[in-house]
Amino acid sequence: MPWRKPWFDPAHSPHDALERRAYEVWISEIMLQQTRVSVVIDYWNRWMAQWPTIHDLAAADVDDVVLAWRGLGYYSRARRIHEAAGVVVGDADLGGLLPADPRELEARVPGVGRYTAGAISSIVFGRAVPMVDGNVLRVLSRQLGIYGNVKSDKAVIDVMWAAADALVKAAAADGHAGEDEDPETGRVSGVPGRWGQALMELGSTLCTPKPDCEACPISATCRAFNEGLDIARGPPKAGDNSRRKEGVDIEDLCGMCDTFEDVVTKEEEEEEEDSPRKRSLLDGKLTSTELSTAIAHARKFPRKVIKKPVREEETVVCAIRRADGRYLLHRRPEKGLLAGLWELPSQTLPSTGAGKAAARKAAAVKYLDGLRRSGHAGMADAVLRHAEDLGAIPWLFSHIKLTMHVHVFDATFADEEVGSCDPDGRWRWEESEVIDEESMGTGMRKCWALAKEAAGGTYE
Structure with a gap:
């Protein structure tokens, strides 16, 4: 793992080196959330080659940051990272260096929660604070014999964090009894970071859901x-x-x-x-x-919690193409699912009638009629014709089982140069090669590949 490096004492390190180390660990920890280590390694290496410092990241275009995140999922993480870099670099007190105190990290850096704050504070700054992820919760549940819900039961979670805190402090103090230390920060060393990472690795390799x-x-x-x-x-x-x-x-x-x-x-x-x-x-x-x-x-430990049934939804995805081969793109809202990503115009179907092909086609036609009346990207002057039903693309989010029905429409205009882009930039016509490189959710990208293949192109 390229982000694993020998610890050095922050008090005796150049500012730039410490700033870079904190940035490296922060990016690795955010990437590793919900993603396998083997996948993250290449992403982390490419990221560091593109934005080697937090200052480079803060100066980057947010669309480039989201594009670099493509394939990792949970795209809101990329936007929060970019926002946080701007906050840390723009803060006169921080000047690009992440805070060392976990409470300050949580309070001042967007997107940094309790676990990430503990990881940065212990791995980088050597403070004896806990980092508790799902693997550590499982290890501690078994070590302590606590059969409870480690995901949502506050009493159980508080005990786990308290135990993790006591353990890392004991590990950091081992062999140093009686020595003086800072009452605020304690004794700093490489032990807390190694201890926390060892617990996580124990949970990911041996103390797994099926333990060895x-x-x-x-x-x-x-x-x-x-x-x-x-x-x-x-x-x-x-x-x-x-x-x-x-x-x-x-x-x-x-x-x-x-x-x-x-x-x-x-x-x-x-x-x-x-x-x-x-x-x-x-x-x-x-x-x-x-x-x-x-x-x-x-x-049996920790207690298995029955997951809520995944909500099922169906949408129509409309690939609207002009005679010059351009397709209409829409940018999603800045908040919510797949925030800020580009997509082919889409509409969620009502639960009644969604299972019938004729009803889906009618819903797509009705949606585009409303879009045409809105006038986005010159659509008020468009004559639309339903060309083809390309079938369905299934996609599973953590809380939604989505079925995307892809329909192709041909749009003709009296003036083909009309409406290349809306003033607010949320609707625009683009060539296939540009869309290939655009930031889209993985499911929507599959829809685009289907539409492009139907038009005689290939998607790389």
Whole structure:
């Protein structure tokens, strides 16, 4: 990972070097949200080649920034990064250097939340503050044996962050007992950053949703794993003092953890038994039944939350082409889904009748009639003819299952030079080669590829 570099003490580093390091880590952390490391590496390298400093990014055109983000998804992140660069560079106090304090990072830098602030503060500035992502939440849920909703239960989340905070402070202080330190910032070193990244990597490689407990170096301290061993072994025999004595059920005392619906399901046992055996840190210490039961129990943590059904929507996407081969483009609003990206004119269909081809065609015609009356990009003078129904492109967002029905329309004008662009720049006619390089959502880009192919072109 090219953004992983040796830590250097901010107090004894050139300003430019520290500014560059903070910028590199910030961009990597934003890119890594919801995206695999293997994908991010090339994007990060290209980004740094194009905008090597935060000053370069602040001076860039936002459309170029969004275009560079193409393929990573969640395009609002690119716009917030660009906005944040402008804020940090334009601030007289910061002058291009991201704040070191996580609370200040959250408060002053657009798009930086609690996790990103902790990552920058610990990795770059060496402060003993936690960075807690989904992987760390899973590790801590199992280590602490907290069976709760780590995504939305505030009490559970607060405990996880408090535990992460205590752990990183203990790791940073290890071997330095009695030494003086700054009461505000504590002792700075490379330990907090390495510790936080190690926890994240443990969660992404071993303590995954299907954990490899056999290879885990901290299974001995994992409450969830050891609870599974207790379940496998059953109640202790009389005189056996090697295991916890039965007492008050912890679930009767703790109001945080939810109640298990069952202990271990047959499917979970069979899945563990079918898994290929790897070299284990626990070989010779546990029976196969003990191990499979303990792993199956650990898999239950954190509590799985039933996802809300994804909303289904259908839209008509209208590829409107002129005789000179140009197509009409529309820029989406600056807020909301796919904010600020370009698209072929589109309209969401009502739920009733959306499943019928004739109804979709009629909806497209009606939408374009309204567009023609609006006069955007000279459309008031257009004569429109429905040319072809190209079929549907399915696309899945995190909360919407979208089906895009692509229709081609031919537009003729008495004056072909009319209306190249609206004054506000949100509607314009463009050649195919220009559209190929435009910033579009991935689903819309597939619609454009379909329209271009139907016209006899190819999309690279």
